[in-house]
Amino acid sequence: MTEPRHSRKKTRVTSLDIAHRAAVSQATVSRVLAGSPLVNAETKRRVEQAVRELNYKVDRHASSLRTQRAGTLALLLFEDPTPDDSHINPFFLSILGSITRACAKHGHDLLVSFQQLSDDWHADYEDSMKADGLILLGYGDYLAYQSKLVHLLAQGTHFVRWGHVLEDQPGITIGCDNHAGGRMAGQHLLDCGRRQIAFLGDASTRFPEFHARYQGCEAALQDAGLSMSPGLQVDAPSTEQAGYDAAKVLLARKRPFDAVFAASDLIAIGAMHALTEAGLRVPEDVAVVGFDGTPMARFSNPPLTTVVQDTSKAGALLVDALLRLVRDTPAQSQTLQPTLAIRASSVG
Template identity: 75%
Template sequence: MTKKSRSTSFDIAFRAGVSQATVSRVLRGSPLVNEETRKRVEAVARELNYKVDRRASSLRTQKSGTLALLLFEDPTPDESHINPFFLAMLGSITRACARHGQDLLVSFQQLSEDWHSDYEDSMKADGLILLGYGDYEAYRDKLSALVERGTHFVRWGAVAADQPGVSIGCDNMHGGQLAAQHLLACGRRTIAFVGHASSHYPEFFDRYHGCEAALSEAGLCLDPSLQVDAETSEEAGYAAAVQLLARGRPFDAIFAASDLIAIGAMRALHEAGIRIPHDVSVVGFDDIPMARFSTPPLTTVMQDTTRAGQLLVATLMQLVRDEPAESAMLPAALVVRKSSFTLG
């Protein structure tokens, strides 16, 4: 253990022949320091490889320079199967934090846990980013509690007027419309919806409503017997499509509430000998990387994760600085691939 003990601002001060306070001023970039002094201190700091102890400065200033990302999924059957969409978000959030000079604490939570308090309460983070699927009704009260406590947080999810706190989300309704309009343009008339469609899953529900709206514009409707519940996983999508097929009602398209569901549903269709897109067109939602590589490649509604991450972090930073911040909806965009469309 030859590890040299870390140098402090006092060591720097001693070597540079100034007071510790001056060292602190230099390192904080205070304008109140003489140019000569600044240079001397900086040189010594560099030489001793000095870095400000962030715990101490944070304790003093009451700002941690850290944001926390809470990822939750309920139930979480298997840790290795994190929704790829969230992982993309995580990537962009990480980058956005770096650009804002913030560190990012990441944690996976169960919806059932007492996550609402931990990070901000223990002063490890200035604010929270909430990301996850799950039953919204169960989740809503926790959001209200966060607002109550004055916790700084932004949430990724459905944007609605009556939501506690600030939310950033995709324009799911419009995304649903785009999907349905595209299917109609492909000549499809009988669209099945695979995914939860209730207020417990507001994002899915908005996608469902968007689909419904586009259909009714075309004088058609979304037959409730062609809707099957599914949470977002390949397995759930598979099981739901099997169930859908078992009902024996004809359909010529599936709009899945997420890409994972769509990919699972395609597996079920394939096993049933149904040709995609010849017999049934399939459209997903998210545009996860896998969507390009499914068989056939999946037509889907893209959510812009890069912009989402940036906006999430920028908005949270406003909140942290006690500036007003607003919920916002990001546009959805259709990505056409071969699962929906056939020239023949």
């Protein structure tokens, strides 16, 4: 099944070939391809025809070398200790999808790299001119990479990140209003008549987004004169396995609860599993609400009520902000408002 007969070398078509064929100078070819307005219409037509006939494409490297712009953005997706490729958070993959689309829309290419937080941080994507800027995606220990962000800034690297928006954040961040999302979840559970709400997910300031979700939920309870019980909170990173394990821990404590607010959909789905296994019914015995609005939430069993983040807007905003930075136009951090999708996991 070898394919030797197809290995013929391509002879590269250059702008000089086009120039000859269109009987103009190479400079003019370049002007036409750059869409310069200072070209005679007829000349332009001839050049474009030659380009089509020879299937000419501008050499990206020659062009970038000359202009000092890569026309490419790099996406660095890092996750804590997730050795298994297949467990990449689907929420980030949704954003990845919309980022590729936004890049295409702006005529940029997208380089992707999935890294561990522990890896080298490849700031050299920009140093080596491979990319004009970086998009950073990933949950993880905030403190662990805070210093790396400062370092990137100091180097003058262009980057934006998805994450929790804080005042003292180095650089530009696009993120969800996690507090508002948490409040929605809490309010909804209250509306469903629940009073003892467990929270699954890290709720320390080291994980700012989860922490804000927790606090938002608590705020809703406090408005109703209630509060979250620390005994009903269990740490968990955003995986199904962690959600499953955390729910087990919660159950083992034998404290009564009638609802679970999970810091992510993955955690929620893992938790529903553990609850079901323990003979509890969702939502009759325990109502469950997730966070993210991933596609799988719609098809879990029962379908999961969840706080939806608009990934498609997220991707567009990330790319927009980064391109502004690259072009030296003012850009700023932004917060997206989430919405609540109510499904059977909370309302029978």
